[in-house]
Amino acid sequence: MARKNATGQQQLYEPVQVPLLFYVIVVLAWITKQADLIFVVMAWIFVLSRLVHTYIHTTSNHVPTRFNAFAVGVIVLLLMWIIFAVRILII
Numbered sequence: 001m002a003r004k005n006a007t008g009q010q011q012l013y014e015p016v017q018v019p020l021l022f023y024v025i026v027v028l029a030w031i032t033k034q035a036d037l038i039f040v041v042m043a044w045i046f047v048l049s050r051l052v053h054t055y056i057h058t059t060s061n062h063v064p065t066r067f068n069a070f071a072v073g074v075i076v077l078l079l080m081w082i083i084f085a086v087r088i089l090i091i
Contacts, residue, residue: 018073018074018077019050021077021081022043022046022077022080025077025080025081025084026043028084029080029084032084032088034084034087034088038083039080039083039084042076042079042080042083043080045072045073045076046073046076046077046080049069049070049072049073049076050073052069053066053069053070053073056069
């Protein structure tokens with residue numbers, strides 16, 4: 001029974017963690033004027049990957065396909081953070 005509760009709690013927090021990192025990087029890039037066209041395109045790719053992930057989750061819920069959509073978003077987000085860090089360190 002405790003395992004089921006832990007899984008339920010995990011389901012509540014997981015959808016918040018990755019988007020929070022996205023919100024932070026977007027605000028930081030905007031404040032530091034590092035949000036160029038590449039950054040904006042990557043941000044939209046992240047948003048679209050989240051929409052696809054949500055669509056798959058609420059329809060077929062095919063886990064391998066849903067994971068692929070999630071992985072695309074996480075990889076794009078990681079690239080956004082790396083690009084931002086490199087740009088900040090070069091300045």
